[in-house]
Amino acid sequence: MKFFDGFSVVQHMKWVVLTTILLQPIVAFSASSWKMVYVYQKPDGGHLMTSTRLRNTKYHLIKTYKTRRVVNKKVSKNYKAKSARSTCSSTKVKKRADKYRRSIEIYSKIYGVDEALVHSIIKNESCYQVKAKSPVGAIGLMQLMPNTAKDMKISNPWNPEQNIQGGVRYIAEMLKEFSGDMHLAVAAYNAGPGNVRKYKGIPPFRETRTYVKRVIGDFERLTRQYASR
Numbered sequence: 001m002k003f004f005d006g007f008s009v010v011q012h013m014k015w016v017v018l019t020t021i022l023l024q025p026i027v028a029f030s031a032s033s034w035k036m037v038y039v040y041q042k043p044d045g046g047h048l049m050t051s052t053r054l055r056n057t058k059y060h061l062i063k064t065y066k067t068r069r070v071v072n073k074k075v076s077k078n079y080k081a082k083s084a085r086s087t088c089s090s091t092k093v094k095k096r097a098d099k100y101r102r103s104i105e106i107y108s109k110i111y112g113v114d115e116a117l118v119h120s121i122i123k124n125e126s127c128y129q130v131k132a133k134s135p136v137g138a139i140g141l142m143q144l145m146p147n148t149a150k151d152m153k154i155s156n157p158w159n160p161e162q163n164i165q166g167g168v169r170y171i172a173e174m175l176k177e178f179s180g181d182m183h184l185a186v187a188a189y190n191a192g193p194g195n196v197r198k199y200k201g202i203p204p205f206r207e208t209r210t211y212v213k214r215v216i217g218d219f220e221r222l223t224r225q226y227a228s229r
Contacts, residue, residue, distance in 0.1 A: 042192070088127035096128030100141065103164050111172035116226060117182065118168055120218035121189065124211060125167075130160050142167025186215045 040059035054061075097119060104122070108115040125143040126132035138145050140163035149157040152166035171189055178184035178196065188196045191208040202212055 042194075088123065093123055093128060097122075100128065100160060100164060103161055104168075107165050107168040111168050113168050113172050113175065114219070114223075116222035117171065117186075117215075117219050118164075119222055120215045121167065121171060121186070122164075123218055124215050130158075130163075139163070142170075144170075182219070183212055183216060186212050 040054060040057075041062050043058050100122075104118050105115055107113075108118050122128055122141050125138075126141050128141060130141060132141070132143065133139055134143060136145075139149070139157045141160055142163055144152070144154065144157040144163055144166050146157065148170060149163075149166050152169050154162045154166040157163050157166065171185060174185035174188040174193060175182065177193055178188065183202060184196050187202040187208055190211045191203045191205060195203040195205075195208075202209060
């Protein structure tokens, strides 16, 4: 999954969990194995979800999930197994993004955040799915945790307009805290600012580093697209 402090969940594991659950009724399994997912509470109050059981750590284990990891040898004739990332195809992204483009543009200007960065975060957090909810409670387009939504003065994080407002405000605060360094701000959005300060840079968590790489990669791609218009 992913690491988060005010917001969710780390993306990679989130999509693995959700996609696996969705595929279970469809795929004809000839072989499968079980994969454990562990949710820890961190000393700073944030959370960590990982597929690795931590040893000799100050993190407190609060929940354990068992998810099915598919080993596909045979699938139904009318279905092709998809990777977790493929659930967010470019066609789906564009169609969903168009619904919220105006709100993203407005709040990006209000809080002084690059519009392309907001789109990149939403794509990697929820693939523009309003009803997205992580196993640990992160909600909506920008995957707001309830406490973070409250801190951002958001009364209803399920409301897409408010969710975007809260998420943009939060990434704006992270950019300000880390002197405009986008890599550190994105890492803080994912793993929490406490971890970024602790490690004096992007935390050495595989999920966080993957998340930062994907968000920055999407940001650079969108920036080139905007420039070519």
